[in-house]
Amino acid sequence: MNAALDYARAHGEQFVDQLNDLLRIPSISTDSQYDGDVRQAAEWLRSDLERIGMPRAELMETPGHPIVYAERIEDPALPTVLIYGHYDVQPPDPLELWESPPFEPVIRDGVLYARGTADDKGQLFMHVKAIEAYLATEGALPVNLKIMLEGEEESGSTSLVPFIEQHQDLLAADTVLISDTALFAPGVPSLVYGLRGMAYVEVTLTGPNRDLHSGVYGGAVENPINALCRLIAGAHDEQHRITIPGFYDHVRDLTEEEREGYRKLPFDEADWKEEIGVEHTKTEAGYTMLEGTSARPTLDVNGIWGGYTGEGAKTVLPAKAHAKISCRLVPDQTPDEITEKLRRYFEANTPETMTLTFKNLHGGHGALIDTSAPAMQAAAKAMQGVFGREPLFTREGGSIPVVADFKRILGLDSVMMGFSLDSDAIHSPNEHFALERFHQGIEASIRFMDAYAQQTNGTAA
């Protein structure tokens, strides 16, 4: 492994030059006029994977953009790592806010600026270069390796789930490794072990058969907006706990060890508040803000509408009121369970003056990955090797659908070992990625392969 690390250090500049070639290809997946560029980026990666020594490296067609698939099976007895990444990028608009053109990478003060540097070309390329370093120095990898790079992540990953479902044997592995998340804070090694899931519904209350005059009917016809507000208000108590019956039945509470982990996180509450312009927060009683945003479930109205919403005053007593409502879920809540409990709550509390329409819009499973599992321990060891200190294990409040998909379809947990920062401006003008983190990522990937082989005693699960 040390030879591989030396090789990576010695070839650092060359790796950056190669990455710049990839960054110059505007592989914008949401705009069909760039379809040729998306395919060119895929072919560029396939070619590089072949060149560095992956015996199988091909484009696999989908109804949308191709998936780059490569593998190197050293020995069926060795554990297998499936690396996931995406080679497509967000559109660069608004162009006028870029300090240098989005597809002409430049380095300023050790930071590489271009669309895709952090999300996700720069991060997926860390693994490609780690493989190159290993193969160039050792002639073999310490693990079997499969790499799957999609070209539709920024446009909804439409082809991904069918692809995984159709290629379960091909993708069989012992762990997934993804570098598409952020470090908790600059210079702070961290690994994400928890993600929240989601249950997203739309409710409509219908009262009279048409909008009525509030003067003529107000006082006898119950107002659907007032009624919907009552139902929404009734979903929380004064402790900001959710009152939907059974909502917390399957919530796996934080362990004391996890809470201790939260306390260790470097977190500047004042900065956090200032950035979003709030003076006071509101979290479920008994939990800290960070716990509330990542380890506790929520119920938020994402949108509400009904009646007259134009200028001035119109005295309508509306026929309907609508709300989009979503719950962030934590292990072991499931989207089906919570959607059903929401449905029962709204059904039970809809007044006799109304009819309820309840639509299940979207659901997603959360994830909680055992930090003592070999792959997580290997990642921790790799981060320790790179940063000289133990990484923090963190939970994120959002969802990463592909992590739930890998778990559901392939039964695999994902190691989320990302090197970007929340401040890297992904999806925004002037996206960037510090070269130091690019090199740290290559080193972490080399160290991960080595540590994972050791953790598993070189044996597949």
Add this chain to the structure above:
Amino acid sequence: MNAALDYARAHGEQFVDQLNDLLRIPSISTDSQYDGDVRQAAEWLRSDLERIGMPRAELMETPGHPIVYAERIEDPALPTVLIYGHYDVQPPDPLELWESPPFEPVIRDGVLYARGTADDKGQLFMHVKAIEAYLATEGALPVNLKIMLEGEEESGSTSLVPFIEQHQDLLAADTVLISDTALFAPGVPSLVYGLRGMAYVEVTLTGPNRDLHSGVYGGAVENPINALCRLIAGAHDEQHRITIPGFYDHVRDLTEEEREGYRKLPFDEADWKEEIGVEHTKTEAGYTMLEGTSARPTLDVNGIWGGYTGEGAKTVLPAKAHAKISCRLVPDQTPDEITEKLRRYFEANTPETMTLTFKNLHGGHGALIDTSAPAMQAAAKAMQGVFGREPLFTREGGSIPVVADFKRILGLDSVMMGFSLDSDAIHSPNEHFALERFHQGIEASIRFMDAYAQQTNGTAA
């Protein structure tokens, strides 16, 4: 008076022919391409008023459409009646739903079909023809008479209040008489003695400085929509009473006599519900539906909006939530008082995580007219004479701004003696007015002038 009544009966067909000439003029005030027609209708009425014997009959210019003003002062010692009406009409759209063209009046089964038959050309013309009948037979009126007909009622009456304010001396009178309301039910003589007022506000709660990702921030940043729903839900208790502190302080409760009057009203609750498609109603505890819709105050959300309201699921934690909220007021509540109490309620209950923006959009005073006043007694006597039975006194749930304006600016109560029906399709295709009611209205107007002179002993107040 009997000669006048005979004259009106003898000239009934001729009056209808004249009305048809007026109905043929498409005086649509909201659409400037009809400006010429609006003026033509005004001139037509001015000319007819002059012809029947009003010494003063002129168009008075405003920044918008002209006001037709006519007067006949018999004797300064006599009481003066100010008749109000409007000669403009609603647009006729959707045209394809009319069984006969909107500006080509036709009679089918004793019912006159055309835009403006009931609202308000047909009703204002009843008074013009009553005056004609009186003057043609008696040579004089039993009261002094002023008549003011506006041409902007269907487009917001923009010029009316400034006109009344600028011409207070000209418009000085003892009572206002308006025929622009409906009978309580077919064949049921009734007079409106109460109208509700209004306080209309818009509230906005602002949380974070931008829309946030509900996964990243949900659980620590309070959601403005959830918070607004809590404030709205908290404005009613389970008895459907309004909980805004002090809200009922100045409510004049119904007298036992009034409640007895309500019980006498012919009201088919099943029909009423079926027409608007509701199976159950909700009224403040202790009051009937009719009391709830006309004699009790309300608080209704007229519109609500915030967050994502498009197709599908978007996981936004919105920065803002908005609602338009109005209260229908009863005597002796005032718009200023209730607006201030609403403001205090929202200020006191806005959580520390939010800022409140509170806008007063619109207010209007209610009206409760003393049924024992000479003008109301004269109207009751007139209705009794026409229908052969005592009229019912009723309260309406809506507001008629001009009634509040006459009270505020001129200090005058209005007699609302209308002959349309809720089923006359005003503002809709196939607007109509039964000729029987047109003739009853002429007779009632003649009888009103006579009775009012007697009630006041022929003396101005």
